[in-house]
Amino acid sequence: MQLFYQPGIPDGTLFLEPEESGHCIRVLRKKGGDKITITDGLGSIYTARILEANSKKCSFEILETESLPPKGYNIHIAIAPTKNIDRIEWFVEKCTEIGIDRISFFTGKYSERKILKTERLRKKSIAAMKQSIKARMPIISELQKFEEMLNTVDDNTDRFIAYVDHSNNDSLFRLASKGQNYCVLIGPEGDFSSEELKIALSLGFRKVNLGNSRLRTETAGVVACHTLNLINS
Amino acid sequence: MQLFYQPGIPDGTLFLEPEESGHCIRVLRKKGGDKITITDGLGSIYTARILEANSKKCSFEILETESLPPKGYNIHIAIAPTKNIDRIEWFVEKCTEIGIDRISFFTGKYSERKILKTERLRKKSIAAMKQSIKARMPIISELQKFEEMLNTVDDNTDRFIAYVDHSNNDSLFRLASKGQNYCVLIGPEGDFSSEELKIALSLGFRKVNLGNSRLRTETAGVVACHTLNLINS
Numbered sequence: 088m089q090l091f092y093q094p095g096i097p098d099g100t101l102f103l104e105p106e107e108s109g110h111c112i113r114v115l116r117k118k119g120g121d122k123i124t125i126t127d128g129l130g131s132i133y134t135a136r137i138l139e140a141n142s143k144k145c146s147f148e149i150l151e152t153e154s155l156p157p158k159g160y161n162i163h164i165a166i167a168p169t170k171n172i173d174r175i176e177w178f179v180e181k182c183t184e185i186g187i188d189r190i191s192f193f194t195g196k197y198s199e200r201k202i203l204k205t206e207r208l209r210k211k212s213i214a215a216m217k218q219s220i221k222a223r224m225p226i227i228s229e230l231q232k233f234e235e236m237l238n239t240v241d242d243n244t245d246r247f248i249a250y251v252d253h254s255n256n257d258s259l260f261r262l263a264s265k266g267q268n269y270c271v272l273i274g275p276e277g278d279f280s281s282e283e284l285k286i287a288l289s290l291g292f293r294k295v296n297l298g299n300s301r302l303r304t305e306t307a308g309v310v311a312c313h314t315l316n317l318i319n320s
Numbered sequence: 321m322q323l324f325y326q327p328g329i330p331d332g333t334l335f336l337e338p339e340e341s342g343h344c345i346r347v348l349r350k351k352g353g354d355k356i357t358i359t360d361g362l363g364s365i366y367t368a369r370i371l372e373a374n375s376k377k378c379s380f381e382i383l384e385t386e387s388l389p390p391k392g393y394n395i396h397i398a399i400a401p402t403k404n405i406d407r408i409e410w411f412v413e414k415c416t417e418i419g420i421d422r423i424s425f426f427t428g429k430y431s432e433r434k435i436l437k438t439e440r441l442r443k444k445s446i447a448a449m450k451q452s453i454k455a456r457m458p459i460i461s462e463l464q465k466f467e468e469m470l471n472t473v474d475d476n477t478d479r480f481i482a483y484v485d486h487s488n489n490d491s492l493f494r495l496a497s498k499g500q501n502y503c504v505l506i507g508p509e510g511d512f513s514s515e516e517l518k519i520a521l522s523l524g525f526r527k528v529n530l531g532n533s534r535l536r537t538e539t540a541g542v543v544a545c546h547t548l549n550l551i552n553s
Contacts, residue, residue, distance in 0.1 A: 177410065184539050186532070219534045260550050298553050299419070301452045306417050313546055317493050320531050 088124060089115065090217045094224070096127045101146055108145035111137075123147065128216060128224030130155045155222050160319045161268040163244070165191040165236055166308045167275035170199040178305040179208045179227070182312045183215035189226040193236040197277025203230040233283055237290055240270045246292040248272040249307050250284060259295040259314050266319065271295075271311045276304055321357060322348065323450045327457070329360040334379055341378035344370075356380065361449060361457030363388045388455050393552045394501040396477070398424040398469055399541045400508035403432040411538040412441045412460070415545045416448035422459040426469040430510025436463040466516055470523055473503045479525040481505040482540055483517055492528040493547050504528075504544045509537055 091107050093100060103111060103125075111117050119140045125133045125147070131154045135147040164187060168175045179190060190208075194201050209227055216224050228239070240246065245267040247259055263269060272279075272287060279287070288294070297310050324340050326333060336344060336358075344350050352373045358366045358380070364387045368380040397420060401408045412423060423441075427434050442460050449457050461472065473479065478500040480492055496502060505512075505520060512520070521527070530543050 181539055181542075184533060184535055185543065218536070221533070258553060260553060298549055300417060300454070300549075302417055303451065306414055309414075309542070310418065310546055313543055314550060316531055316533075317547060317550065320491060320493060 088220060090132075090220050091123055091125045092128060092213055092217060092224070093125050094128050096125065096131070096133060096149070097129060101148065103145040103147070105143050109142050111145050112140050112142035117145075122150070126216070126222045126224075128213075128222070130157075130222050132222045158319075159266050160315070161188045161244075162186065162312060162315050163189040163191065163240065163268070163270040164273060164308050164312055165193055165240070165270060166273040167195050167198050167304060168192050168200045168203045168230065169276060169304050172200075174303070174305040175203075176208060176211050178308045180211050180215045181309045183212045183221070183225060184219045185309070185313050186221070186316050187225045187312050188223070189228070191228045191236050191239065192230040193233045194230060195233045195275050195277075195283055196280040198275040199277065200275075201230075205229055234286060237286065240290075241268060244268045244270045246270050246272075246287075246290070247295045247311075248279070248284065248287045248292040249274065249297055249311060250279060250294045251296050251301075252294070255294045255296060257293065257295050259297055259311060260318070262293065262295055263315060263318055269315050271315070273304060273308045273311065321453060323365075323453050324356055324358045325361060325446055325450060325457070326358050327361050329358065329364070329366060329382070330362065334381065336378040336380070338376050342375050344378050345373050345375040350378075355383070359449070359455045359457075361446075361455070363390075363455050365455045391552075392499050393548070394421045394477075395419065395545060395548050396422040396424065396473065396501070396503040397506060397541050397545055398426055398473070398503060399506040400428050400431050400537065401425050401433045401436045401463065402509060402537050405433075407536070407538040408436075409441060409444050411541045413444045413448045414542045416445045416454070416458060417452045418542070418546050419454070419549050420458045420545050421456070422461070424461045424469050424472065425463040426466045427463060428466045428508050428510075428516055429513040431508040432510065433508075434463075438462055467519060470519065473523075474501060477501045477503045479503050479505075479520075479523070480528045480544075481512070481517065481520045481525040482507065482530055482544060483512060483527045484529050484534075485527070488527045488529060490526065490528050492530055492544060493551070495526065495528055496548060496551055498551055502548050504548070506537060506541045506544065 134151040138146045367384040371379045
């Protein structure tokens with residue numbers, strides 16, 4: 088099944104954006120009257136019929152709306168982007184496939200990457216959402232300083248910081264319980280500073296490990312996301 | 321910590337191969353008398369002292385050997401390589417980081433990729449093993465036809481095939497139990513043929529899903545590997 092993306096449908100937008108229109112009309116050669124499937128990335132999937140098969144602005148009418156029930160849990164991963172941008176793109180793609188609600192990026196004291204263009208990451212996420220036939224597009228926030236980002240974490244969230252030290256045998260898998268809102272902090276290649284750890288702990292984050300292996304930043308992010316999905320499966 | 325790799329140590333090899341020697345002597349500028357840490361990829365980590373700091377053949381003597389205890393479980397993933405080679409390289413890298421014992425590759429009826437060079441995959445795996453300070457290098461087999469590959473799966477293995485159909489609500493997470501030898505089959509982008517599924521079922525493989533999401537081949541492989549590690553954590 089081919090899924091198209093138009094986030095504006097709830098606000099009354101009844102055409103595809105230029106890129107999606109081109110894919111629909113020029114690449115897939117859809118015609119007026121053909122049925123297509125569209126998601127708004129907000130939890131709904133629409134069966135629609137093409138009205139004008141315009142490769143720049145393909146208009147449609149909605150025949151049927153299917154709104155997914157709430158999942159009953161919410162996964163927010165806040166991560167320090169890696170030096171190598173491919174690795175963070177991969178993290179965004181894989182978490183979108185596996186299932187994630189919100190991705191925040193932060194710079195910490197030991198971050199090597201201080202600049203991040205999120206536009207390309209959003210595109211990767213949209214492609215992954217369409218590929219895996221999901222109706223929910225994660226919220227992807229701009230890069231912020233660690234402390235600023237912490238202020239954006241929702242109240243009423245089960246808070247974890249992936250941090251390994253000798254005094255810490257708690258794993259995310261054992262500590263997280265089903266049906267919660269979660270936020271997991273994943274540090275940069277150089278790890279969190281002790282000051283950052285202290286701030287996080289003071290805000291109710293609990294130290295957890297993600298298993299027995301020493302993982303790269305982006306792997307830790309995917310593993311945390313998958314662990315929380317498994318707990319809720 | 322920097323980990324070097326010399327699989328021949330148990331057979332008496334007491335020097336690093338050219339690539340590792342170059343990294344040790346030319347890049348890291350180690351000198352005669354310096355201590356280095358080496359793994360054989362077979363479960364042992366050696367503390368060694370450099371004898372001759374030769375950038376093509378760095379010789380050493382072993383001061384101390386630490387052999388890891390057996391893990392008590394064994395993860396074998398057999399996967400159809402993806403059309404895009406980056407995706408399967410990524411699968412090998414991530415599974416090595418997370419923890420895997422054996423990777424087999426097969427071509428199925430609907431495989432798009434019929435040729436696979438495993439040399440580069442082994443290099444990726446070695447790099448990931450060193451990066452994540454692991455002492456075990458997965459066995460990586462050459463590409464085989466599906467039926468041939470099935471003959472190489474060990475007896476006494478808990479066998480699963482990732483296959484989603486409407487009659488199948490069993491997940492790997494629920495079905496796999498702790499402390500076993502596992503083999504999970506992951507099909508190509510075009511999925512298994514019904515004939516292939518039949519053969520696998522006749523050989524004792526059980527159909528499982530890997531969660532609620534539709535996953536790409538390489539993501540399914542990583543998710544299966546991580547699920548089995550979590551069960552054993």
